[in-house]
Amino acid sequence: MPAPTDVEQAVGLLLDLDLGFSPNEAMRLLKKLGRQPTLAEATLFSIMWSEHCSYKSSRSTLKALPTDGEHVVLGPGEDAGVVRIGEWGGRSWCLVMAHESHNHPSQIVPAEGAATGIGGIVRDVYCMGADVVGVMDALRFGNPDGERGVAAREIVTGVVDGIWQYGNALGVPNLGGDVAFDDSFNENCLVNVIALGLVAEDAVVRSRVPGEAAAEPYDVILVGKPTDSSGFGGATMASRALEDDEEVEQDRGAVQVPDPFLKRMLTLASARVLALAREREVPVGWKDLGAGGIACATSEMAAASGFGMQIDLALVPVAEGDLGPEVVVCSETQERYCWVVPRWFTPEVLKIYNDDFELPHIYHNARAAVIGKVTKSRRYQVDMEGERVCDMPVELITEPVREERNIAPWPAPPAQPQLPPMADLNVALTEVLASFDQCSREFVYRHYDTEVKGCAVVRSGEADAGVIAPLPGESLGLAFSVDGNPRYGRLDPYWAGALAVAEAMRNVAAVGATPWSLTDCLNYGSPEDPETFGAFAEGVRGISDAARRLWRKGSDREPVPIISGNVSFYNHSTSGKAVAPSPIVCCAGVLQDYSRCLTPRLKRAGSIIYLLGPRYGEMGGSEYMRILTGVWWAAVPQVRFEEERVRIHAAIELAGDGLLLSCHDISSGGMLVSAAEMMLANDPGQVLGMELEVGDLGAATRADLWLFCESPGFLMEVDCALAGEVEARLAGMGVRPERVGAVTHGDRLVVRHLGSAAIDLGYTDLKSGWSSAVAGAFVG
Amino acid sequence: MSRDGLDRRVAVLGFPGSNCEVETQRALLAAGVKADIVRWNESPDRLSHYGGFVLPGGFSYQDRVRAGALAAKETIVEAVTAGAEEGKPILGICNGCQILVEAGLVPGIREGDVEMALAPNHRPGGAGYYCRWVFLKHVASPGRCLLTRLLGQSEVLPIPIAHAEGRFVTSSNDLVATLRENDQVVLRYCDAHGRVSSSPDVNPNGSVDDIAGLCNPRGNVLALMPHPERAAWLRQVPEGMETLWATDRSGAAGRGQDLENEGPGRRLFEAFGWEQG
Amino acid sequence: MSTKIALVVRLKVPDTTALSAEDVLRRKMGYGDRLGRLRREDWWLFEVDTGDGARARARVGEWARRCTSLVNPNKHRARVELPREKSGSGSGVRVLVRDRDDVRARSMLAFLRYSLGASDLLSLRSGTLWTVEPGAGEKDPRSLAEGIAATRSRRRGLLANPHAQTFEIYG
Structure with a gap:
């Protein structure tokens, strides 16, 4: 030194x-x-050591998560997680999951930002050799009625446009998502995107140089959009707060141009290359280019199997002249992949992309080009016009870095005061249903193609989870849900994590699927702030506890594994106010027979409604308290792990045995909202009503709190003839169902309490606010 | 018999940006029709030997300029035009429908002229892409259109739409009357009970005369905005729809094999079957 | 009295729509040598409830600044013009294409009134402003623009489908 x-x-x-x-x-x-x-090297490390790429603050905390299991093929570490889901048609199949945030770009250029999010996440799944069978989106926006309401509304429209414009054009169905609004997202929206893929276990492709490269020459091929500077600086942007409008202005160099059209063609051509490689048994490596561009992708592929790389930047197709080597090697230009293939196979690869699929005409100057070779030196070497701009042992680049962060307890919210119930609960229910957080999400999901690929079984708006039958002719069903409630996050970071896991699993179980694997995206403010970092650590603990204690049905207490995920820090406003701690969790569930799957739609007059899950009167973060007082109080719902697990397992079993007519989860809004949603799920032409009785008040102590508290649970519709069997089965499993009412002819939701009707509303009363709450609020 | 037996096979055309080729091919196979996916830049000579064509859904050229506008200029559309003149069955679905209209193949009254457009959806409270299930009524006379010859007269089909530009319009005053006179309006948007209506609940995009599908004067080319390949199996029908198809679907709970049975859109693909024809 | 002001918005990043259209015109429609470059801009025509031109310009500028769906400075450059004024850089003939049923302008108008309280915005129209730059060998730029403006058949025309759109050629 x-x-x-x-x-x-x-x-x-x-x-x-x-x-x-x-x-x-x-x-x-x-x-x-x-x-x-050199400048190129410094740029490379600045990206590799950003929070986004390095997990330097979060890595040690994340170790607590259960990521392994009997069926896990690849856990967190590569681009996407891979989990085995069983044998169909004589082959072992795997589900591939990836989950990321694209928050900051979506705040700056909502449509492009969100679209790029979808574009990036599908690449992570494609490059495992999988076919993408669906995408999902979890969106958190600012208050549309708040002081920055105009901006919030425009961001809603822009983000939704970006997601449909990319996903629909690429031809992957949207399988669901969720939307929440909160003031804390006024200046920092959250756009979490998930991609789901399916691949035969023997066809999983690794993002690494194959061992065969020791014995024969291997080329490095860059494929896709010509490299430009527009993506330059993307990764560091994602790890830095949006400081002020000036900064936004300066960050525009990082605006990326998503191109689903090019991606579609890349996807078809790449599938052809993969098929050819399999057919001829050619060992290849394949990786997508994300943050850190060429540098990150090529060095990681080399490091993963102990090789080196020699890259010549003069060979990289570029969009415009005069890009410095640090830009070419690190730019985050979209729609690119990198292959390592044996040199004799290179002409085949180039022909498929450049001739068969005419990449240069699909996008100006897009192509596949050889940019370097694999070396046995274990050094990472980059040249630009004869000058060596990067030269170091490859492990130096990929070696983990770590940043110690301080933890402080999250400030406890005020205890809930005694408040009188709302005089007219009919008003309370219609107001809750017409709130931005609770109203119909049709204004979002109607823009999404739910049908492409032809595998849809249950779509957004039909049930708690989306269901597809992805293997034609086979009975396999896959169910997906993504959840996370920012109000809970704001009040109690631990329970926010646990509740996100529990709700995602409950939603998957409500359609009859067995929760099989999880992903998480952890959205927080600055890790340098001890309270925020503490909230992050608590969120991880909550997720970890729930994943372990709500173990997979049918296993010997094996946690539902978290196979992939992402941490997004520095989500805060100009003034430094962090977003509500937002652990967002996606659960994938497996149905052995998709024909057994359930929806919440009321099916038959005369059938019985059961409530599973005692009402604990926990009102913290509830929609009812918001309209009652406008203030947030302590006591968010808890996940009582034993109770919850038994209920989830019971729902799966009853659904699998065909004992339920419908099933709906209870979460945000409480059981009354769930009941209303079961009614609203029917089209106007086939409405059914419900007559319910307020049950055992227990800890809820009051009818209004019983109806609106958000303690987890299920509502189940059961045919009269099966009631005895269902009650007996549940008793056998240790669940005490409460018979709370029946499905009626007619169109009224009636809830009686002590002989009088606490609620009495018609279908159209319920529907009008719920379906039109956002009318006029958003562009388009 | 032409070369390779292609005259009894259907070519599903993959334009740059098409994205429904695979499920469309699958729907044809399920209907007993052999089909190949043919890329836009493959040999036009070989393509011309196919017995029929499907222009599938998707976003050719990402709907740049207008949906279908750029793909309509592709060289392979010449083979489609020649096939149309020879009376081959040709089905354009969604983006394929847009391409047929932009290429002047449908309605095709003045040969080669572009006589209509598929304009951006128009409905209260929103623009942009729209995806949902709707009902169609088969309004053409029996046998009028080659592709719907297996549908009953006035039959009502549940089927999904998914498009941003699906509103049939024309600037020609008498075109709609001519289309009706010629019996070229094949499928119209209707409600669950078969009532045709321009109400936005029923007609999802504001299409003139509630048109969802139009054929050429000869009846062998059908331009259809909704997606029959997404309604080709019973399992695809949403269980909550007010239709017997949905009742059948709900009734098949627990009997997965029954859900693999025919859906409402299957017969459009069966219509390609030369054996029956 | 009202005043009409046009807002013309251009992408800072590559315009893939213009590039694809150019590629198809050249390679599939035989415009190889005749066409130089094709550019595309968003065009909005605001009718403001004032006879004062400066005030009208100021109002349009304000809406453009406050509504990023109109102009997002991170990806757009915008200028304010009088209707059919030919300003900005570059040569070429303008083809202004407008939807007959202008759904896009209608929803934008509703949003501006609802969210920005633009009660003095009397009407709004939208369109796409193409600039057709002739190639080196082209003697008659206007006839070039006329040739590609209106879609008459598979071989003729591209930018507007006259059944759904109107077009004007100027400049």
């Missing part, structure tokens, strides 16, 4: 580059290299 003053000077030079290094990181980099890095 140089002398101290020289070190200071070297650190100063690095910091002057304004790449986002802390002084410690600058020191670390100088120590690692033992010399001053």
Whole structure:
């Protein structure tokens, strides 16, 4: 190492580059290299060491999550998680899941930002060799009626447009998602995207150089859009807060142009390459380019199997001239992949992309091009016009870095005061149903193609989870739900994590599927803020506890594994106010026979409605308290793990044995809202009513709290003739169902309490506010 | 018998940006019709030997300029035009429908002229892409259109739409009357009970005369905005729809094999079957 | 009295629509040498409830600044023009294509009134403003623009389908 003053000077030079290094990181980099890095090298490390790529703050906390299991083929680490789901048609099939955030870009350019999110997440799944069978989106927006309401509304429209414009054109169905509004997202929306794929276990492709590269020459092929500067700086942007409008203006260099048309053609051509490679038994490696571009993708592929790389940037097709080497090697230009293939196979690959699928005509100057070769040196070497701009051991790049963060307890919200019930509960229910958070999501999902690929069984708006039958002719059904309630996050970060897992599993179970695997995307403010980092750690603990204690049905207490995920920090406003802690969890469920799947729609007059799950009167974060007082109080619902697990397992079993007519989960809004939703799920031409009785008040103590508290549970519709059997089966499983009413002819929702009707509303009363709450609020 | 027996096979055309090729091919196979997916830049000579064509749904050229406008200029559309003149069955679904209209194949009254457009959806409270199940009524006379010859007169079909530009319009004053006179309006939007209506609940895009599907004067080319391949199996029908198809679907709970049975859109693909024809 | 002001919005990033249209015109429609470049801009025509041109311009500028769906400075460059004024850089003939039933303008108008309280916005129209730059060998730019403006058949025309759209050629 140089002398101290020289070190200071070297650190100063690095910091002057304004790449986002802390002084410690600058020191670390100088120590690692033992010399001053080139600009390309410094840029490379600034991206690799960003939170987005390095997980430097979160890695040690995330270790607590259960990520392994009997069926896990690949856990977190590669682009997507892979889990085995069983044998169909004589082959072992795997589900592939990836889940990421695209929050900051969506705040700046909502349509492009969200579209790029979908574009990036599907690449993660495709590059495992899988076919993408669906995407989902979890969206958190600012208050449309708040002081920044106009911006919030435009972001809603832009984000939804971006998601449909990309996903629909690519030809992957949208399988569901969720939407929530909160003031804390006014200046920092959350756009979490999920891609789901299916691949035969023997066809999983790894993002690494095959071992065969030791024995024969391997080329590195870059495929897709010509590299440009528009994606430059994307990853560091995602890890830095949006500081002010000036910053937004400056960040525009990072605006990426999504192109689903090019992606569609890349997908078809790549599938052809994969098929050919399999047919001829050619060992290949394949990886998508995301943050860190060429540098990140190629170095990771080499490091994963102990090889080196030699890349010549002069061979990289570029969109415009005069890009510096640091831009070409690190740009986050969309719609690109990287292959490593044996040299003799290279012409085949180039022909498929460039001739058969005419990439250069699909997008100006897009193509497949050889940009380098695999070496046995274990060094990462990059040249630009004869000059070596990067030269170091490949492990230096991929070595984990770690940042210690302090933890402080999350401030406890005020205890709930005693408040009188709302005088007219009919008004309470219609107001809750007409709120932005509770109303029909049709204004979002009607724009999404739910039908493409022809595998849809249950679509958005029909049930708690989306269901597809992805293997034609086979009985396999897959169910998906994504959940997370920002109000709970704001009040109690631990229960927010646990509740997100429990709700996602409950939703999947409500359609009759067995929760099989999970992904999480953890959206928080700055990890440098101890309270925020503490909230993150609590969220992880909540997710971990729930995943372990709500173990997979049919297993020997094996946690439902978290096979992939993402951490998104620095989600906060100009003034530094962090978003509500937002752990967002996606659950995938497996149905052995999709024909058994359930929806919440009321089916038959005369059938019985059962409530599973005592009402605990926990009102923290509830919709009812919001309209009653407008303030947030403590006591969010808890997940009573034993109770919850037994209920989830019971729902799966009853559904699988065909004992239920319909089933709906109870969460946000409470059991009364769930009951109303079961009615509203019928079209006007086939309405059924419900007559319910307020049951055992228990801990809820009051009828209004019993009806509106958000303690987890299910409502189930059971045919009269099967009531005895269902009650006996549930008793056998240790669940005490409460018979709360019946389905009626006619169109009224009536709830009686102590002889009088606490609720009496017609279908159209319920529907009008619920279906039109957002009318006029958004463009388009 | 032409080369490779192609005259008894259907070519599903993959334009750049099409995205329903696979399920369309699958729907044809389920209907007993052999089909190949043919890429836009493959040999036009070979293509011309196929016995029929399907232009599938998707976003050719990502709907740039207008949906279907750029793909209509592709060289392979010449083979489609020639096939139309030879009386081959040709079905354009969604984006394929848009391409047929932009290429002047449908309605095809003045040969080669573009006589209609598929304009952006128009409905109260919203624009943009729209995806949902609707009902269609088969209004053409029996046998009028080759592709719907297996549908009953006035039959009502549940079927999904998914498009941003699906509103048939024309600037020609008498075209709609001519289409009716010629019996070229094959399928119209209707409610669950078969009542045709321009109410936005029924006609999802504001299409003139509630047109969902139009054929050419000869009846062998059908341009159809909804997606029959997404309604080709019983399992695809949403269980909550007010239709006997949905009743059948709900009734098949627990009997997966029954759900693999025919859905309401299957017969459009069966219509390609030369054996029956 | 009212004043009409046009807002013309261009992408800062590559315009894939214009590039694809150009590629198809060249390779599939025989415009290889005749066509130089094709550019595309969004065009909005605001009718403001004032006789004062400066005030009308100011109002349009304000809406453009406050509504990122009109102009998002992160991806757009915008300028305010009088209707059919030919300003901005570059040569070429303009083809203004408008939907007969302008759904897009209608929903934008509703949003501007609902969210920005634009009660003095009397009407709004939208369109796509194409600029057709002739190739080196082209002597008659106007006839070039006329040739590609209206879709008459599979071989003739591209930018507007006259059954759903109107078009004007100027400049």
